[in-house]
Amino acid sequence: MSFDEDVLKNAREQAAVLANALPFLRRYAGDTIVVKYGGHAMGEAALAEAFGHDIALLKLVGVNPVVVHGGGPQINAMLERLAIRSQFVDGLRITDAAMVDVIEMVLSGSVNKQVAELVNRAGALAVGISGKDGGLIRARKLTRTVRDPDSRIERVLDLGFVGEPERIDTRVLYALSGSGLIPVIAPVGQGADGQTYNINADTAAGAVAGALNATRLLMLTDVPGVLDENKQLIPELTAEQARRGIESGMISGGMIPKVETCLEAVRAGARAAVILDGRVPHAVLLELFTSAGPGTIIRAD
Numbered sequence: 663m664s665f666d667e668d669v670l671k672n673a674r675e676q677a678a679v680l681a682n683a684l685p686f687l688r689r690y691a692g693d694t695i696v697v698k699y700g701g702h703a704m705g706e707a708a709l710a711e712a713f714g715h716d717i718a719l720l721k722l723v724g725v726n727p728v729v730v731h732g733g734g735p736q737i738n739a740m741l742e743r744l745a746i747r748s749q750f751v752d753g754l755r756i757t758d759a760a761m762v763d764v765i766e767m768v769l770s771g772s773v774n775k776q777v778a779e780l781v782n783r784a785g786a787l788a789v790g791i792s793g794k795d796g797g798l799i800r801a802r803k804l805t806r807t808v809r810d811p812d813s814r815i816e817r818v819l820d821l822g823f824v825g826e827p828e829r830i831d832t833r834v835l836y837a838l839s840g841s842g843l844i845p846v847i848a849p850v851g852q853g854a855d856g857q858t859y860n861i862n863a864d865t866a867a868g869a870v871a872g873a874l875n876a877t878r879l880l881m882l883t884d885v886p887g888v889l890d891e892n893k894q895l896i897p898e899l900t901a902e903q904a905r906r907g908i909e910s911g912m913i914s915g916g917m918i919p920k921v922e923t924c925l926e927a928v929r930a931g932a933r934a935a936v937i938l939d940g941r942v943p944h945a946v947l948l949e950l951f952t953s954a955g956p957g958t959i960i961r962a963d
């Protein structure tokens with residue numbers, strides 16, 4: 663085959679691949695997909711670039727992607743530089759007054775702009791905002807009760823300025839998405855009194871997905887999904903299995919807010935939530951458009 667014939671053959675093959683992809687790419691046209699992009703998944707440059715491409719491609723094929731990012735490792739690094747120690751309870755960072763300023767700086771500042779830039783570099787137009795912009799996330803102080811295993815006495819744990827979404831005002835998201843832009847959200851909220859709250863990024867993503875009645879909430883993380891005692895992937899998790907998993911300790915640490923969030927998101931209006939491996943390049947496209955993107959799916963009952 664001559665050089666020209668080779669080029670032509672490749673081009674025809676590429677065209678066929680594109681044409682074959684059409685029914686898949688149409689699958690979520692017009693739908694809203696909320697993607698939680700965890701701090702761990704941002705580490706590797708090639709992976710991050712692939713993530714940016716996935717989000718840009720979603721917009722191109724008529725999907726309305728909304729990104730909510732984390733930044734736990736990035737906050738840890740900054741707090742370490744400032745010699746401030748963190749403590750976690752059930753995957754939530756106890757946040758005092760000095761920390762909340764640093765956390766807002768990291769999340770709404772450097773990380774938010776980095777994530778928006780990943781999408782922009784892929785040729786789409788992302789706009790980085792925090793939950794404080796446009797009144798997006800009205801937050802209230804989160805309280806946790808813990809039971810002492812010996813005395814069985816319950817006590818309320820003060821997590822400081824850790825918040826939970828109280829109300830989501832979706833207007834800013836519709837305004838951006840409707841103008842061809844992709845919202846990229848930092849998980850920081852504002853209380854009725856103006857106080858800034860640090861919100862777990864999973865929780866923020868779940869609240870946004872519920873309020874938007876998203877077709878999917880995709881939770882990108884650093885494990886293949888929810889794993890059982892033998893470290894095997896659980897393809898589908900019911901509310902009852904989740905409750906037992908948390909009680910038995912099979913589901914622990916950062917996976918607790920993740921699973922709880924998925925359950926809450928589908929209860930609040932999202933069609934399904936998937937916990938999947940963000941370390942796999944193009945995890946978002948694999949999950950949405952192929953049968954090779956297994957994670958753990960949590961559906962509305």
Ligand SMILES: Nc1ncnc2c1ncn2[C@@H]1O[C@H](COP(=O)(O)OP(=O)(O)O)[C@@H](O)[C@H]1O
Binds near residue numbers: 701753916
């Ligand atoms: N049953 C489980 N299945 C999978 N991961 C689990 C489970 N229980 C606890 N984990 C832990 O949860 C972590 C994911 O939560 P987290 O570190 O908060 O992720 P991210 O930073 O992506 O939000 C995993 O890396 C794992 O160590």
Ligand SMILES: CC(=O)N[C@@H](CCC(=O)OP(=O)(O)O)C(=O)O
Binds near residue numbers: 731732734737754765
């Ligand atoms: C209250 C709380 O824990 N907030 C988180 C917010 C960032 C986050 O959730 O980031 P990842 O998704 O990367 O873990 C924190 O301070 O680390």
